[in-house]
Amino acid sequence: MAVLGIDLGTSATKALVVDAAGTVCAVGHGDHRPLVPRAGWSEQDPEDWWRSTLQAVAAALAEARCDPGAIDAVGLAGQMHGLVALDAQGECIRPAQLWNDGRCEPQCRAVEEHLGLAHLLACTGNRMLPGFTAPKLLWMREHEPEAFARIATVLLPKDWIRFRLTGTMGTDVSDASGTAVFDCAQRRWSDALLADLQLPRSWWPEAVESAAVVGQVSAQASALIGLRPGTPVVAGAGDQAAAALGCGLVQEGSAGAVLGTSGVVAAPMQRWRSAEEGRLHAFCHAAPGTWFLMGVMLSGAGSLDWFRRSITPDLRDDDAFEHIEAMAAGIAAGAEDLFFLPYLSGERTPHADASARGCFIGLDQRHDRRHLARAVLEGVTHGLSDCFGLLREAGLDPRCVHLSGGGVRSALWRQLCADLLGCPVALTATVDATAYGAALLAAVGAGAFASVGDACEAWVTVAPPLVPGPEAECLQERHAVYKQLYPALKPVFAQLSSAQP
16 A cells, blocks of 8 residues: 655645555655745745645655656645635636735724624634634635635635646645634634624535545546546645644644744643633644644744844855754853844734834844854744743643644754753654655555554654753743743734834
8 A cells, every 4th residue: 555645735745655564665845936026925826835745746756766656645735824715617716815914904803892702712723814714705805805706616725736736626624624614613614703704604524533534536636646536535635734744643641842933832632622712722623522732933934934034145045954953053051142133024923913024133243144043043932932832831742742844854943842841852753744744645545554643653653862962951941031021022013013004
């Protein structure tokens, strides 16, 4: 048996071929980039997703040297929240608005003021946040009424890839959780909230459990992607739920942190509960009867990418991050009193503030770009620590955190996570946890395992943990200073945002 896992990320698509033992046989990549037409906006052309998916799958199949007919099932995962608005013919009406697009903050504020936070939490378990899908529709209704009037179906990014693969429309419960109109406790669309927002129920397709088979690769798609016609495709999961599975996180008491474009901490739950005042996301997990609490910072490794492009453009792309890590490693913990706030796209957890800005604080003539590199790595990890603190306040205090995402390749960053989260951290066998989780769901859908939990137990292996080191005390003390910076600057961020045209 072999399965294919596809992860549609923000800047690239990854495809993994995984065998019956859970061994990754091949990896393929395809690139695509967000468009930023205005400050605070983030869009992509879904056709670019399809092109990068074809590229990634072709590369993975070529590396695996396997007959396409040997792929028993396909699993999907992808960036959450993005709005793919389709007309009655199934054509995209406009570029997709992404998870880090903050333009609908006024609509979110208006909804919370009109309906009340308590009502939103009762309907969905979550706040109405600018990254989520439904408020993007409210923005469209106000600013693009002609386009809004053409909408027949709303899809999420990975589900648009499913549509291109199979011709079927739908989603899964984990990805639907991030739309702001899904009743996560009951694992179904919130008819009450959709009525409150005057958004048609008919736009929202069926949401099923993540390992359910939802279609087969069509003859048309087969000719383009190289997979056998009729290959089963499972519903898949939102990227964070898939990454959690790829790290083996199903049981309560475990937790994971993703060092990807965004920075994420998540902890599974066996019983439903939402966080106080919606300060954490409470979503359906990709295993039936489970949920997870999640904190999301919008610029995780994305902050490092910004640093590479803006501060170190002289470094070659293929080894830039190794050089940045080396620069940072030459500076002591604390970056000589230099802080970085990683709010380059606003911030979600814990501040829920699309107006927040990234900034360096404490610059003086001692500092050079080595200090800036260290401050960026520490600043992102301080943000993860903020999120992790909320998990602990919610009663989830894991003994070890499983790390995933491209950032885990950095030994320095792994140690910073152990030091600032204040607990051991560990790596799983594959750093591509999201695509691996998608492949795991495909294996369950193909009948190789009776349950998602069984698949995790059989496939996921974890390395010995890394414990907090001698710099942990210093970094923890600095975290207390870091926590004072956003409240002090919040009024300034609001003024800067209101001054934008």
